[in-house]
Amino acid sequence: MFSITMVVAVVVVFGVLVLVHELGHFITAKLTGMRVDEFAIGFGPKLCSFKRGETVYSIRSIPLGGFNKIAGMEQDDKEAGDRAYWAKPVWQRMIVIVAGGAMNIFLAYVLIFGILVTSGIQTPVTQAELGSVVAQKPAAQAGLKTGDVIVAINGEKVATWEDFAEKVKNSDGQVLQMDYLRNGEEHSASVIPEYDKTAKQAMVGVMAATRHTPISFPDAVVMAGKQVVYITYAMIAAIGGMVMGTVHADLAGPIGVATIIGQAAELGVQSVLNIMILLSINLGIINLLPVPALDGGHFFTLVVEALRGKPLSSDLMRKSQFVGLALLLMLMFFATAQDFTRLFG
Structure with missing residues (x-):
């Protein structure tokens, strides 16, 4: 049974991971001159908001992450003019798409570095x-x-x-x-x-x-980088093994992940941070896989656009997004079924 501490830990971890991901898209969209209509903390109905420049900043009622609304994400949207997402060069759009996953991996680096500097090696x-x-x-x-x-x-x-x-x-x-x-x-x-x-x-x-x-500041800079590389490599190898069938596909859905975070919360803040590091790298990697409906799938279509000199049709993009979403829902169903098996099996 979840305690208040466990529930708070789950909300904070999920919220921070998604928020940092969206912040990556937001910052790079601004830097490349795209118009961002809204940046929101949370989902659902607005609790409060204010407008600065052309962007509305809002806090919403469901505190699990956030989103940002970049003008002209659809090819058919012509209202944003030359500041629309689709109006920008391919390389700039690539940066914006990759930035979400990259920010998750960077967050893991920052957390590892912070732990090393403040707590050293245990x-x-x-x-x-x-x-x-x-x-x-x-x-x-x-x-x-x-x-x-x-x-x-x-x-x-x-x-x-x-x-x-x-x-x-x-x-x-x-x-x-x-x-x-x-x-x-x-x-x-x-x-x-x-x-x-x-x-x-x-x-x-x-x-x-x-x-x-204790670990010195310069050593922590290097050691944090090495740990991120090691964890990233291990996760990519595991995903590859699951795809090839050489590794058992023992997946965790939202319930399983929430349970793991809750158990970590019982052991203290550093245990929660350690779980957040793994989840952040995992989210970054998964999101960059070349699957339609994920950022990686979007990035792949941009590579195709760069090679052929023109974007894929809106109809083909929508169909591929639908297929990708269906695959993700099937995977989510499978992972959630495994969650229930672990909990009640």
């Missing part, structure tokens, strides 16, 4: 020391606290966190007698792990303790 300790203990989960209910060091489970020695995790993951519903040290004193607690459908293993609601290593 490396797990060797022993099975508890870092975060999630409220209302088995470990917390048994009285375990942050800083406790697990030394044995059911009489078997636990030397490392890996030992601890290995003994817990296949123990769904079993009573585990955990011996632990707290401030040098020995204690014991009975813990019954619960099966987590998202992680697909038994868990007790704890994370490993970590040690802090």
